[in-house]
Amino acid sequence: SQQGEEDPQALSIQEGENATMNCSYKTSINNLQWYRQNSGRGLVHLILIRSNEREKHSGRLRVTLDTSKKSSSLLITASRAADTASYFCATGGSNYQLIWGAGTKLIIKP
Amino acid sequence: EAGVAQSPRYKIIEKRQSVAFWCNPISGHATLYWYQQILGQGPKLLIQFQNNGVVDDSQLPKDRFSAERLKGVDSTLKIQPAKLEDSAVYLCASSYHSNQPQHFGDGTRLSIL
Numbered sequence: 001s002q003q004g005e006e007d008p009q010a011l012s013i014q015e016g017e018n019a020t021m022n023c024s025y026k027t028s029i030n031n032l033q034w035y036r037q038n039s040g041r042g043l044v045h046l047i048l049i050r051s052n053e054r055e056k057h058s059g060r061l062r063v064t065l066d067t068s069k070k071s072s073s074l075l076i077t078a079s080r081a082a083d084t085a086s087y088f089c090a091t092g093g094s095n096y097q098l099i100w101g102a103g104t105k106l107i108i109k110p
Numbered sequence: 111e112a113g114v115a116q117s118p119r120y121k122i123i124e125k126r127q128s129v130a131f132w133c134n135p136i137s138g139h140a141t142l143y144w145y146q147q148i149l150g151q152g153p154k155l156l157i158q159f160q161n162n163g164v165v166d167d168s169q170l171p172k173d174r175f176s177a178e179r180l181k182g183v184d185s186t187l188k189i190q191p192a193k194l195e196d197s198a199v200y201l202c203a204s205s206y207h208s209n210q211p212q213h214f215g216d217g218t219r220l221s222i223l
Contacts, residue, residue: 030209033211042215043212045211045213048211090152097166097208100152101152102150
């Protein structure tokens with residue numbers, strides 16, 4: 001079953017602009033993770049944010065978590081062509097198993 | 111470190127045939143996962159191993175799918191007999207512990223004719 005719902009389903013922006021993707025979920029979590037998947041490849045872990053954290057940064061990535069609203073956002077600043085990929089959020093519960101959303105397809109136009 | 115290795119990368123079979131996928135996780139990773147990813151969707155967990163024991167196989171269609179992880183290292187996933195709806199990418203992932211980020215292989219793309 002899929003818990004996370006990413007929004008939007010697809011996003012197309014110009015290179016250099018910022019990209020924001022959102023994830024909503026239904027049940028309580030221990031952590032929330034964001035992954036990237038390039039076409040024809042496996043998923044690559046980007047950031048893990050724990051339920052007691054509100055914001056986390058990694059390079060050009062910024063993730064926020066609002067447990068009261070059961071939502072998270074992923075911001076990619078100064079986008080590059082290489083950021084073109086699908087982005088998935090996955091929530092980890094008490095058993096740490098991940099439940100995945102359907103992903104946001106991001107296209108960066110040169 | 112070497113990543114998660116999967117083979118084959120592509121497989122085309124006819125319905126009712128059997129197929130097997132192989133996965134070699136990152137050395138030292140105790141937890142191994144098999145996912146099914148249908149085009150346009152997120153991964154769906156089929157089975158999770160902790161060393162060579164099964165932690166969760168609640169979404170594995172056990173009448174046709176089987177998986178094993180002998181000696182707690184490599185793993186194989188088998189489908190017999192295959193159905194048209196099994197067309198998907200089968201991803202293997204591993205992690206040091208179940209509460210750690212997962213590392214994925216590039217998957218096997220299975221097409222059923």
